Amino acid sequence: MGPFIPAAAGDRTQPFDPAAPWPGTDHLGASVLDGLLDGGWGIVVTAAAATALAYLVGFPIGLAAASTRRRWVDEVLMRPFDLLLALPSLLLMLLLASIAPPTPWMLVLIVAFVNLPDIARIVRAAALEAAHRPAVEAMWLQGEHPWRIATVHTARSILPTAAADAGVRLVGAFYLVAAASFLGVGAGPEASDWAVMVDVNRGGIFLSPWGVVLPAALLVALSVGLNLLFDRLLNRREPA
Template sequence: MRVRPGRFALGVAVVTVPVVIALLGPVLVGGPPAREASFADGEGHWFGTDFVGRDVWYQVLHGGRPVVLTALAATALAYLVALPLGLAGALTHRRLVEELLMRPLDVLLAVPSLLMILLVATVFSPGAVGLALLVAVVNVPDAARLVRATATEFAARPAVEALRMQGETWWRVAVGHVGRSMLRTLAADAGTRLTGVLYLVATAAFLGVGAAPDAADWAVMVDRNRTGLFVQPWAVVVPALLIVALTTGANLLFDAALDRRGRNPGGKRAGEP
């Protein structure tokens, strides 16, 4: 029995549309269209105009790149910090070192992520880069605890003790063996974490953090046009559907990849007779 490709194909189909629009949209649009005076006048516009008369399709083509790139950068930065912290906490033999590494993360974990972003935003005015850093910081504690919990299980296995007795370096033990053993867990977490990061980025932009009030941004479009939802729904529905498609497609792809990795060449899951 072979792995059915339906979930993978569906994930590719769903995620391709928002990714292509986000990455290639600004290249496909030559320049801003002329502003129209009417709120819902759709003459000459595929999806009409927004609440100040800007072409909705033009805003959609330009509004995806900030959301997608900020979310991807924040997710990558979070793992870049969480992986060494979690591995160090799991592989250290000194309780004091583990406490110094993990307890400050517990303090950060106690503060709601969105609340922390809003508190920082009241003091500073972060742009796209600042928002990516903030979202990465609030995701580090949870990611580091997951890495530590997973790595602790693999670090207790006889193979790791054998590597230590042979005098292997910490890097080879942590990354070469333990890190590789936990790739499946990290892949499963990456799908849900990317969804959470997209939610935080979009919500922050919705609240005016990291994006100008009149910026071409999918989340800003939803916020600024929601009062006219029943007059001009496309200005809200199109960017909202693209955000949903991005998160849903990403999770379908990760699920399909995990399903394939969890099966042997004969089509059976690991551990099946």
């Protein structure tokens, strides 16, 4: 909500000015408070967009692999993902970023692509049991369309599992976006971004530490907060 909170934007002064009002100035002499208010929005939006895109592509792929009656279709859909899973996610992201233009939308595509193999495999594993239940076999014998069986019956049965995994994926995407921003992938050094603030201000940590300490603390708080939020939502029980 930081961008909607009015802040008194003062003139730029000396970088890492110890005499400036708390919480001090950054490497450009701008107020650290302004950067803190604006720096969380980009990370949250990028991570949410990447997670949504990854599920938009990975969910139907995993569902199709689990529902098909042709083994070769399952192999064609899932074996490329096994190869991608052999690479660490951060390394894969850096490899893709090295050949792609450094823009926020490209970062969304990269983070979504990195999460795609895990999502497809989890959806497939969750849907395998549901796709071979007696009720589904009866639908096949009655001549129901395969895609109708997959979307109406199988997809509904795995929605709780997909919702639980989506929460984990969102936190993981947040970590990847923060790491990418810290490494200079996606967001430039002039961007209002908490991870970028940690990177560009660390050179003056002994002069004005708040430019590093506060955004790092907010990154940790957002990560823990997202985990607690999804734990509460997923562990909520109906009253007896």
